[in-house]
Amino acid sequence: MDFCSNDYLGFARSAKLRDAIDQELADRPTVLNGSTGSRLLAGNTDYAEKLEAEIAGVHGYEAGLIYNSGYDTNLGLFSSLPQKGDTIITDELVHASIIDGCRLSHAERFRFKHNDINSLEDKLQRAKGNIYIAIESIYSMDGDVAPLIAIAAIAEKYKAHLIVDEAHATGVFGYGLVHQLGLQGKVFAQVVTFGKALGCHGAIVLGSNLLRDYLINFSRSFIYTTAAPFHQLASVKMAYRLLQQNDMHARLLHHHINYFKANFTNKYYRLIPSDSSIQCIIMGSNDKAKALAGLLQSGGFDVRPILSPTVAAGSERVRICIHSYNTELEIAGLLAIINTFTA
Numbered sequence: 001m002d003f004c005s006n007d008y009l010g011f012a013r014s015a016k017l018r019d020a021i022d023q024e025l026a027d028r029p030t031v032l033n034g035s036t037g038s039r040l041l042a043g044n045t046d047y048a049e050k051l052e053a054e055i056a057g058v059h060g061y062e063a064g065l066i067y068n069s070g071y072d073t074n075l076g077l078f079s080s081l082p083q084k085g086d087t088i089i090t091d092e093l094v095h096a097s098i099i100d101g102c103r104l105s106h107a108e109r110f111r112f113k114h115n116d117i118n119s120l121e122d123k124l125q126r127a128k129g130n131i132y133i134a135i136e137s138i139y140s141m142d143g144d145v146a147p148l149i150a151i152a153a154i155a156e157k158y159k160a161h162l163i164v165d166e167a168h169a170t171g172v173f174g175y176g177l178v179h180q181l182g183l184q185g186k187v188f189a190q191v192v193t194f195g196k197a198l199g200c201h202g203a204i205v206l207g208s209n210l211l212r213d214y215l216i217n218f219s220r221s222f223i224y225t226t227a228a229p230f231h232q233l234a235s236v237k238m239a240y241r242l243l244q245q246n247d248m249h250a251r252l253l254h255h256h257i258n259y260f261k262a263n264f265t266n267k268y269y270r271l272i273p274s275d276s277s278i279q280c281i282i283m284g285s286n287d288k289a290k291a292l293a294g295l296l297q298s299g300g301f302d303v304r305p306i307l308s309p310t311v312a313a314g315s316e317r318v319r320i321c322i323h324s325y326n327t328e329l330e331i332a333g334l335l336a337i338i339n340t341f342t343a
């Protein structure tokens with residue numbers, strides 16, 4: 001029983017999505033299997049450009065640029081945009097792809113305490129040059145939400161460029177939290193990945209036409225790689241169509257998330273507050289995290305312990321991902337083990 005994958009809405013296993021992708025391929029019998037080159041050389045297509053414009057429009061942005069993965073996107077964005085003399089301020093829990101992008105940049109990097117506005121303001125007061133703030137809307141290891149409205153306001157106050165990674169929010173919360181909160185005007189750039197709730201592969205940067213043009217010319221993980229093949233682009237296009245058609249999968253998902261939270265009664269261990277698919281039980285040591293995960297795994301539940309040093313010592317956890325296709329019976333079985341775990 002899957003309580004581990006990022007397939008939050010079941011799109012990766014959707015027969016309806018597979019049929020739609022097959023049809024899109026069948027409608028274009030002459031498309032190539034591979035893209036044959038970088039987007040700057042032989043690998044560009046009208047299809048890719050139209051898809052970028054379509055996705056940007058759906059999210060309320062002027063333009064979009066598709067990368068081969070979310071990792072490539074953050075690497076290419078953060079390594080190319082901030083220059084020497086600029087400052088990047090990241091939440092301390094941002095994804096490794098953002099950190100690696102920052103490492104390749106010549107800008108200074110500060111970290112602020114997770115979701116802490118005062119800590120962010122402290123760093124903003126010390127920042128020089130063009131300032132970039134990097135956050136996730138839903139954090140990948142904690143599942144909690146960023147205080148987006150407050151961060152957008154403080155970014156505006158200090159004329160900082162806010163960049164939001166929506167990897168774990170897209171699809172789970174409509175087109176993501178920036179869209180739901182109508183913050184597009186205050187969020188300079190957004191990263192949406194296709195490998196999680198959308199069930200495909202790849203990612204897009206959303207922003208202005210100027211940003212798109214800049215990245216095409218300077219973002220090395222976009223330039224120096226073979227472009228996504230047609231099949232990948234068609235999958236993304238059809239996944240967006242499925243997302244637009246109805247919100248049944250998301251409603252089911254949130255029903256299951258609420259059911260899990262309402263019936264979690266373990267008195268010895270706590271859940272990190274989260275309304276997202278990602279629910280974490282803080283175990284406090286690697287041994288305890290491994291013990292509970294092992295017990296769940298032997299009961300047929302695919303869950304993983306997240307150990308230190310991947311997370312800070314003392315915050316070792318069992319990370320549970322809830323999906324639209326999990327059943328209440330499965331979740332009840334999972335909780336029966338969790339709620340009686342006292343070791």
Ligand SMILES: Cc1ncc(COP(=O)(O)O)c(C=O)c1O
Binds near residue numbers: 072095136167195203
């Ligand atoms: C917040 C965040 N950003 C980016 C990525 C990378 O996306 P991808 O798996 O498409 O490379 C991930 C994946 O784990 C993620 O959690």
